[in-house]
Amino acid sequence: MPDGRGPRRAQEIFTATLELLTELGYDGLTVEGVAARSGVNKTTLYRWWPSKDALLGAALLDARIFELSIPDTGSLRGDLESLLRQVNRLLTGAKTGAIASAALSAALHRPELATVLGAFFGDRLSQELPIFDRARARGELPDGTDPRLLMDLLGGALWMRALIRQEAPKPAFVREIVDVVLRGAAVA
Amino acid sequence: MPDGRGPRRAQEIFTATLELLTELGYDGLTVEGVAARSGVNKTTLYRWWPSKDALLGAALLDARIFELSIPDTGSLRGDLESLLRQVNRLLTGAKTGAIASAALSAALHRPELATVLGAFFGDRLSQELPIFDRARARGELPDGTDPRLLMDLLGGALWMRALIRQEAPKPAFVREIVDVVLRGAAVA
Numbered sequence: 001m002p003d004g005r006g007p008r009r010a011q012e013i014f015t016a017t018l019e020l021l022t023e024l025g026y027d028g029l030t031v032e033g034v035a036a037r038s039g040v041n042k043t044t045l046y047r048w049w050p051s052k053d054a055l056l057g058a059a060l061l062d063a064r065i066f067e068l069s070i071p072d073t074g075s076l077r078g079d080l081e082s083l084l085r086q087v088n089r090l091l092t093g094a095k096t097g098a099i100a101s102a103a104l105s106a107a108l109h110r111p112e113l114a115t116v117l118g119a120f121f122g123d124r125l126s127q128e129l130p131i132f133d134r135a136r137a138r139g140e141l142p143d144g145t146d147p148r149l150l151m152d153l154l155g156g157a158l159w160m161r162a163l164i165r166q167e168a169p170k171p172a173f174v175r176e177i178v179d180v181v182l183r184g185a186a187v188a
Numbered sequence: 189m190p191d192g193r194g195p196r197r198a199q200e201i202f203t204a205t206l207e208l209l210t211e212l213g214y215d216g217l218t219v220e221g222v223a224a225r226s227g228v229n230k231t232t233l234y235r236w237w238p239s240k241d242a243l244l245g246a247a248l249l250d251a252r253i254f255e256l257s258i259p260d261t262g263s264l265r266g267d268l269e270s271l272l273r274q275v276n277r278l279l280t281g282a283k284t285g286a287i288a289s290a291a292l293s294a295a296l297h298r299p300e301l302a303t304v305l306g307a308f309f310g311d312r313l314s315q316e317l318p319i320f321d322r323a324r325a326r327g328e329l330p331d332g333t334d335p336r337l338l339m340d341l342l343g344g345a346l347w348m349r350a351l352i353r354q355e356a357p358k359p360a361f362v363r364e365i366v367d368v369v370l371r372g373a374a375v376a
Contacts, residue, residue: 025297028217028313038242105296108289109213114354121353149345149364152353156344157337159352164292165315166302176337184372 006058007048013038014059021056022098027107031055032053057116060103061123065096070127076135076184083128084154084174091162092169101163125151145185191272194236194246195239201226201233202247210286211242214294219243245304248291252281258315264323270364271316272342277372279350284288288349333373341369 006013016038021029031052049055060066062147068090090096105112107182123160125148157177161169194201199244209217210319223230237243248254259270278284290335295301313336320335345365349357 025215027213075357101296105293106295108293108351116356117352146364149361149368152345153341153365153368154347156352157340157344157349158344159349160340160344164305164347166306173337176334177341180337180341180369180372182372184368184370
């Protein structure tokens with residue numbers, strides 16, 4: 001990892017961690033199991049991450065599988081639709097959706113992991129802020145707009161429908177929620 | 189239960205089920221444990237619910253602890269704010285929040301329970317529909333408005349902030365999300 005937050009084969013380790021979480025659930029996940037699946041020595045894993053929760057937290061925060069490409073389409077609507085289509089694909093993809101589901105389940109089950117969720121979404125939001133800065137500069141949003149409020153509405157609607165209601169949102173759903181939120185936010 | 193969906197002491201059984209889910213997690217929950225906690229014979233429980241998942245599903249769907257009082261304040265804004273303040277209290281209350289968290293965790297962990305989540309939110313929505321019918325009758329919403337889309341935005345924002353970001357939404361948050369969504373929905 002370029003920033004030194006893990007050993008050389010960090011991505012393989014994170015993949016093994018998230019796969020085992022999905023297959024076995026939180027209670028079935030062990031550092032020993034990750035060592036066996038990834039082929040990385042158990043003592044190496046413990047050197048970087050002193051516990052299963054630390055390893056799982058790092059996997060959730062740093063796994064490339066959850067990376068978003070932050071769009072710059074020239075309009076707030078274009079940027080939000082592109083971003084939310086990516087989130088929708090992550091939540092509904094066979095593999096990534098199962099991981100997202102298992103990760104949320106584990107984080108809700110273990111208070112020790114709750115801070116990881118907070119850090120994950122905080123990190124996401126800071127990546128997304130330029131979208132809102134550019135929109136304000138173009139006059140598409142009033143100055144006082146709170147990006148977190150808008151992303152809680154938009155991201156929340158996707159998580160709600162995809163993971164909580166367990167229905168894969170159709171592509172039109174992304175457009176419809178962006179319609180409502182952009183109209184609502186623009187007239188502030 | 190008046191509708192005959194359970195034995196006489198159903199609410200005590202559901203309370204014991206949800207308490208044990210919260211204390212022990214899904215894997216620690218057993219029909220035997222519910223029998224011991226509720227003082228209801230194990231064979232009685234199995235007569236009504238053939239499995240742990242069936243019992244947990246019934247508890248999530250029919251526990252009075254999650255009941256909402258559907259408001260009729262005379263305005264869509266008043267109704268939505270009242271409804272969402274109740275949801276916020278459920279999600280952030282010490283006991284109800286822990287149950288909601290454990291229930292969502294369990295449902296995400298067990299595909300067998302996913303349909304329970306769908307049924308739970310479907311039932312909620314059908315209770316909420318009169319709010320939107322009255323709003324259309326008063327001319328507060330265009331005819332084509334989809335209540336589910338609006339509730340996914342509003343409920344999703346609360347679940348996102350309270351359970352996923354793990355921050356208790358302040359009372360102002362409810363007003364702010366209703367502001368954005370009502371402005372966005374009214375100008376359709």
